[in-house]
Amino acid sequence: MTNSSRVGAGVAGAVVGYIAIFVLFSVLDLGNRADPITSGLLALFVYSPIGAVAGAVLASWLVTRSGNAGEKDADNGGVARNSLKSLGIVVLLCAGGIGAYIAYAYATATPWLNRNGYSPLLVFEIRFPAGVAVPTSAQGITVxxxxxxxxxxxxxxxxxxxxxxxxxxxxxxxxxAFRTSHRQLAVTIEGQPSRIYPIDLTSRAPHTPEFGTWRHLADGSEIRYRAKWPGKT
Known part of the structure; x- marks a missing residue:
């Protein structure tokens, strides 16, 4: 039996041991029922890793014992060495998986739309039909x-x-604040019905230095807008 086979068996044993202990705690409800969150974290980060170590050692030992008659493990490393190699591979795989997930979440899944803690702005102008009463101050206008x-x-x-x-x-x-393509701007002037303007920007809302074209609402008002990113004009 080659050393790589023993290490591979140890990896499989570690995975099985981790899952078995976690499932055991979940199914048999062995944790503290008064504090299920703490119990779950202990099972996930303490007891299950212990199960992974035990599984790696047991698998390496069983594979070594099942080798050819009289074969000893001295030439290819002892059970402890193979177990450590197996656990190291499992740790590296877990770290790689977590890193890949973080990269994926940052690039696609995380909804925050900002740079260095500063979000872009939707800058807009709304043009009303002649005769519509519009306040000359911020009072009475809600956006x-x-x-x-x-x-x-x-x-x-x-x-x-x-x-x-x-x-x-x-x-x-x-x-x-968020990365989404489903946006609309609600503008309410006191004493008038609320107006809802669809905002046709992509989810990442790239910076544009100039306003877009006027977009008409059924009541005769119009809106134009642009996305303005921090540090850009």
Whole structure:
């Protein structure tokens, strides 16, 4: 029996030992029922690893014993050495798996959309039909970004309000905290129905230096917007 076979058997024994102990604790409910969270963590990080060590040692010993008649393990390393090699491989595989998951979560699964702790902004302008009463200050205007992951209050910038002919235009911004393509902006002016504007940005909301085209709502109002990332204009 080759040394690699013994190490491979030890790896299999470690995996089986870990799973067996964890399942045993789960099925038989051997932990503290008054504190199931602590019991689960102990089973996951203490008792199951002990089972993995025992499984690796037992598997290496059994494989060594089942070798050819009179074969001794001295030439290829003892049971303890093979067990340590097996456990080392298991640890490396676990570390690699955890690292791969973290990389995957950071790149695709983690919903946070920020850089160095700072999230991009949705900068917008809304142009209303002529005759619509629009406050000249922030008072009486509520802005909220709504997504499938969260809602985020926005703010208007009265200094950036202006008139386009006889049409009033308000401006504002709101934080894009999460990575999602399902966004809409709810704008409510006191005494008027709430207006919901679809925001057609990709999930990663890349920076754009200029506003997009005006997008029309059924009530005659229009919105244009862009994503502004930290450190960019």
């Amino acid at each position: 909220e970004l709504q997504t499938d992951l969260n809602t985020m209050p926005g703010e208007v910038t009265p200094a950036a309000f202006y008139r386009d002919g006889d049409q009033p235009v308000i401006a504002g911004k709101v934080e894009l």
